[in-house]
Amino acid sequence: MSEVKKIIECVPNFSEGRDLDKIEKIVNPFRGKDGVKLLDYQRDEDHNRLVVTVVGEPEAVKKAVIEAIGVSTELIDLRVHEGQHPRMGACDVVPFIPIKNVSVEEAIELANETAKELSEKYSLPIFMYEKAAKNPQRENLANVRKGEFEGMAQKMSQPEWAPDYGPASVHPSAGATAVGVRMPLVAFNVNLGTDNLEIANKIAKNVRFIGGGLRFCKAMGVELKERGIVQISMNMTDYTKTALYRAYELVKIEAKRYGVSAVGTEIIGLVPMEALIDTAVYYMGIEDFSMDQVLETRIME
Amino acid sequence: MSEVKKIIECVPNFSEGRDLDKIEKIVNPFRGKDGVKLLDYQRDEDHNRLVVTVVGEPEAVKKAVIEAIGVSTELIDLRVHEGQHPRMGACDVVPFIPIKNVSVEEAIELANETAKELSEKYSLPIFMYEKAAKNPQRENLANVRKGEFEGMAQKMSQPEWAPDYGPASVHPSAGATAVGVRMPLVAFNVNLGTDNLEIANKIAKNVRFIGGGLRFCKAMGVELKERGIVQISMNMTDYTKTALYRAYELVKIEAKRYGVSAVGTEIIGLVPMEALIDTAVYYMGIEDFSMDQVLETRIME
Numbered sequence: 001m002s003e004v005k006k007i008i009e010c011v012p013n014f015s016e017g018r019d020l021d022k023i024e025k026i027v028n029p030f031r032g033k034d035g036v037k038l039l040d041y042q043r044d045e046d047h048n049r050l051v052v053t054v055v056g057e058p059e060a061v062k063k064a065v066i067e068a069i070g071v072s073t074e075l076i077d078l079r080v081h082e083g084q085h086p087r088m089g090a091c092d093v094v095p096f097i098p099i100k101n102v103s104v105e106e107a108i109e110l111a112n113e114t115a116k117e118l119s120e121k122y123s124l125p126i127f128m129y130e131k132a133a134k135n136p137q138r139e140n141l142a143n144v145r146k147g148e149f150e151g152m153a154q155k156m157s158q159p160e161w162a163p164d165y166g167p168a169s170v171h172p173s174a175g176a177t178a179v180g181v182r183m184p185l186v187a188f189n190v191n192l193g194t195d196n197l198e199i200a201n202k203i204a205k206n207v208r209f210i211g212g213g214l215r216f217c218k219a220m221g222v223e224l225k226e227r228g229i230v231q232i233s234m235n236m237t238d239y240t241k242t243a244l245y246r247a248y249e250l251v252k253i254e255a256k257r258y259g260v261s262a263v264g265t266e267i268i269g270l271v272p273m274e275a276l277i278d279t280a281v282y283y284m285g286i287e288d289f290s291m292d293q294v295l296e297t298r299i300m301e
Numbered sequence: 302m303s304e305v306k307k308i309i310e311c312v313p314n315f316s317e318g319r320d321l322d323k324i325e326k327i328v329n330p331f332r333g334k335d336g337v338k339l340l341d342y343q344r345d346e347d348h349n350r351l352v353v354t355v356v357g358e359p360e361a362v363k364k365a366v367i368e369a370i371g372v373s374t375e376l377i378d379l380r381v382h383e384g385q386h387p388r389m390g391a392c393d394v395v396p397f398i399p400i401k402n403v404s405v406e407e408a409i410e411l412a413n414e415t416a417k418e419l420s421e422k423y424s425l426p427i428f429m430y431e432k433a434a435k436n437p438q439r440e441n442l443a444n445v446r447k448g449e450f451e452g453m454a455q456k457m458s459q460p461e462w463a464p465d466y467g468p469a470s471v472h473p474s475a476g477a478t479a480v481g482v483r484m485p486l487v488a489f490n491v492n493l494g495t496d497n498l499e500i501a502n503k504i505a506k507n508v509r510f511i512g513g514g515l516r517f518c519k520a521m522g523v524e525l526k527e528r529g530i531v532q533i534s535m536n537m538t539d540y541t542k543t544a545l546y547r548a549y550e551l552v553k554i555e556a557k558r559y560g561v562s563a564v565g566t567e568i569i570g571l572v573p574m575e576a577l578i579d580t581a582v583y584y585m586g587i588e589d590f591s592m593d594q595v596l597e598t599r600i601m602e
Contacts, residue, residue, distance in 0.1 A: 007600065039599050055600050099596065184596070191588075248585050264588045273574045273597045280580035284549050287492075287565045295400065295485070296574045296597050298340050299308065299356050 005301055007100040008058045008107060009039075009184070010065050013092045014050040014072045015081050017043040022075045023050055029067035035060030039270075048083025049092070053270075055099060058110050065094060066117055073122045073174040078149040086142075088149045089175035093141060095130070096181050099272065100300065107181040108132045115179040119166030122174070125156065126165040129180035134164050141178060149175040183238040186275055187268035189222075190232045190251045194260045197223050200230035203254045207232065207247060214250065216242035229263065239275040245282045306602055308401035309359045309408060310340075310485065311366050314393045315351040315373045316382050318344040323376045324351055330368035336361030340571075349384025350393070354571075356400060359411050366395060367418055374423045374475040379450040387443075389450050390476035394442060396431070397482050400573065401601065408482040409433045416480040420467030423475070426457065427466040430481035435465050442479060450476040484539040487576050488569035490523075491533045491552045495561045498524050501531035504555045508533065508548060515551065517543035530564065540576040546583045 016022050023043055027050075030038040035057035043050045052068070054061060069091040076090035094114065098107045108131060115126040133139040137160070147155045152170045155161045162168050163176065170176055192200060200221030205211040208219035216238035222231045232251050236242060252262050274291060281289045291297050317323050324344055328351075331339040336358035344351045353369070355362060370392040377391035395415065399408045409432060416427040434440040438461070448456045453471045456462045463469050464477065471477055493501060501522030506512040509520035517539035523532045533552050537543060553563050575592060582590045592598050 009596075037600065037602075055596075099600075244581075245585065262586070264586045266588055267590060267594060269594065270596045270599065271594055273578065273595050276578045276581040276595070277574065279585060280545075280577040283584040284546065284580060285563070285565045287567055289568060293568060293570065293572055294574050294577070295310075295356075295571045296601065298571065299338065299400075300597065300601060301338075 004101050006058055006102045006106075007055055007300075008061055008102050008110065009053065009055045009097040009099050010061050010094065011051060011053050011097065012065055012068065012094045014052070014076065015048065015078065015083070015087045015090055015092055016050050016072070016076050017045050017048040017083065025075060026050065026068055026072050027052060029064045029071065030054050033060060033064055036064045044085070046083065047085035048081060049085045049087065058102065058106070062110055062114050066114060066121065069094070069118055069124075069177070070122060073124065073171070077173040078175045079173060081149070086145055086148055087175075088145050088147075088152050089124070089171075089177040090173070091177050092145075093129075094177060094179045096132075096179075097184050098181070099184070104131055104181060104183075111179050111181050115165045118177065118179070119163075122171070124166050124171050124174060125163035125168065125176045127176065127178045128164045129178045131181040131183075132179065141180070144178050152176055183216075183240065184270075184272050186236040186239050186244065186271050188234045188236050188244055188247065189266040189268065190234070190248060190262050191224065191227075191264045191266070192230050192232065192255060192260050193263045194230060194258070195223075195228050196258075196260075197221050197230050199255075199258045199260060200232055202258075203251060204232050206254050207234070207250050214242045214247055217247050231266075236275075239272070239278070243278055243282065244275055245279045305402050307359055307403045307407075308356055308601075309362055309403050309411065310354065310356045310398040310400050311362050311395065312352060312354050312398065313366055313369065313395045315353070315377065316349065316379065316384070316388045316391055316393055317351050317373070317377050318346050318349040318384065326376060327351065327369055327373050328353060330365050330372065331355050334361060334365055337365045345386070347384065348386035349382060350386045350388065359403065359407070363411055363415050367415060367422065370395070370419055370425075370478070371423060374425065374472070378474040379476045380474060382450070387446055387449055388476075389446050389448075389453050390425070390472075390478040391474070392478050393446075394430075395478060395480045397433075397480075398485050399482070400485070405432055405482060405484075412480050412482050416466045419478065419480070420464075423472070425467050425472050425475060426464035426469065426477045428477065428479045429465045430479045432482040432484075433480065442481070445479050453477055484517075484541065485571075485573050487537040487540050487545065487572050489535045489537050489545055489548065490567040490569065491535070491549060491563050492525070492528075492565045492567070493531050493533065493556060493561050494564045495531060495559070496524075496529050497559075497561075498522050498531050500556075500559045500561060501533055503559075504552060505533050507555050508535070508551050515543045515548055518548050532567075537576075540573070540579070544579055544583065545576055546580045
């Protein structure tokens, strides 16, 4: 009975974590706009970095992101920037994340429109990364950012590192920006009934993608010293394909080899409702369930 | 960073399931209003009844509901109404259901304001029922409605059946209306690997409240003839207190006595996300989880 509402998330990272006045100016374009909701912004002084989380209608979010990046280009000078976090631009990375009624393809289109406009408006060189990468070498953000601001001029002089949009040279003060598309990350940890970190590391190796485990799962062993236990700390990079319950059950299966059990789990930060509802549907064997049966899905339409 | 948004649901039932023109006129006040979202309306010709589901901001929903009841009072004449469903009024029942950031107490206050205004505007006698009942005899809607429209004049002549608001006599054409507050219902069924209805009935008796089972669970055995199995068909009347997983696990435990297993479950119609997220949190043992970590909760704020 009502129009389908599209929701996208964007989490631009800016290279300013100390000057509160500048931070407010960069965040301001996300305030008081129809179709744009500022969910969160967190600055880190050591990293000297600002992470903004915004959701809303694709066009409105795109516009606000471009405006904020314009502000950051004026206010941040990478030539005098220092911080612990690797960075190559005043606005360093701009991931778009499809949330509701937005396909990955649509998100990639939006990312490209954003990149094109950024390059034209602010003379910024733009690299497309992750699901928006135009070649496999650029899928991994770490590859794109390698060399950071200080090494970017030389890197971009190589033909294989020509930017996807904008000038073939670094912006003198604002560097270069990576624009991409990724699925929502879910930080999901499983606590084990042992203090043996070696066991946790072995389990982590077996469940994660690079060790032969689940396709969209990164994992490592972590010590929780104050509790005297260890943890499998996981980043689920696409819960729509690698479900949370699958990682949980697999950790338990691997832990059995060492006579160790799971004693609890944690979800750190935000999680899309579908990741948990999918898990409930699995454990209770709910037949023919549709996300349209979720009241909140209907309210948000 | 943003104001807390309150969401209430209302499911008014009107005694008109046949005349499409009248139905559209009754539903119209729920359309095109800020803060009011018409989720669904379903008419039943045999019942000669219309069930409207609307959500939104409490004040806006209240106003729209009062307007629609005004229309129904003009269009529906109980003296010529026939249908299979018991009814006592043109607008028969008006349950308010707290959905988000609304306490039961706030919903009860809203229900009372609605009742008062309905009685004053349209000279309707109003009975408060379920969680809004002013005495225990009126908690059960069936008690309140007993006698139906035709017997209401005589019933209301007894002092113990004086209405909570409005005149002590039936409205000549629109009868009387029950206004109440209840929690969202979840229709949750567990399918069993047997065709023995007797077993299903015995299990249903043990898990439901009246048989000594779970406080907010109604249950009965049902045959699914085309599949050759039986089902425990349950109405979960307060999932915040009697969780879905508890009913599911208890059905399995009772079924064990007969050597029968659960072969699947069903959720019929709408379900609040919290009912399923709570279930996921239980099965994976997620520690310290808060509904504020759910992305959609934040988007809806």
